[in-house]
């Protein structure tokens with residue numbers, strides 16, 4: 001695990017975007033694992049700028065998002081499919097047919113989880129997985145007690161996570177879905193390379209536990225200590241509790 005500290009959120013997210021761009025330029029058929037959330041908004045803004053200003057092309061890339069809320073349709077403004085369309089897909093030249101987000105409306109969630117895993121395998125696996133970290137220590141929606149070898153499945157969201165995400169639901173925690181379909185920790189660890197981005201003081205305590213504490217199913221992000229090619233890019237505020 002390599003921890004890279006940048007002065008602020010702007011420079012941290014710009015670095016993450018630059019590293020992604022380097023990989024995509026080196027291998028146009030890159031399969032990207034993508035995340036949502038507030039941290040990623042700036043990463044995607046930087047990628048869009050690189051696309052517009054430096055002709056970075058996603059034409060041949062594939063993508064798999066980490067997760068989707070159960071019960072939200074793709075057209076729902078709060079769905080992660082909608083988020084991805086707004087923040088990235090409609091602003092770059094990626095082929096929409098090669099973008100994948102779990103189907104939170106699937107009637108058979110276990111079958112949808114198996115289908116998603118099979119699609120990732122058929123695409124040749126994920127080359128570069130982008131991650132944020134939740135205040136519960138989750139990556140994707142792998143809440144505490146997610147098995148380190150878990151695969152895509154449905155998972156109950158903790159109150160901490162629902163409170164963290166309530167702002168996207170008009171501040172109403174009761175409006176935040178209670179379950180999500182998420183890649184497992186094992187699915188994430190299978191990616192050839194991982195970049196986790198964390199910014200802001202609210203992430204400092206959990207980031208220090210994930211990076212410097214023991215590997216534990218109570219903090220899914222700690223499993224990244226086992227990954228041979230994982231970069232953790234943080235701003236100074238998120239790095240504040242590192243020793």
Ligand code: F6R
Nearest residue numbers: 035036037038039132133134140
């Ligand atoms: C969402 C996801 C989550 C977020 C995490 C951080 O697809 O994978 O793990 O990355 O909750 O979210 P923000 O950036 O909003 O603090």
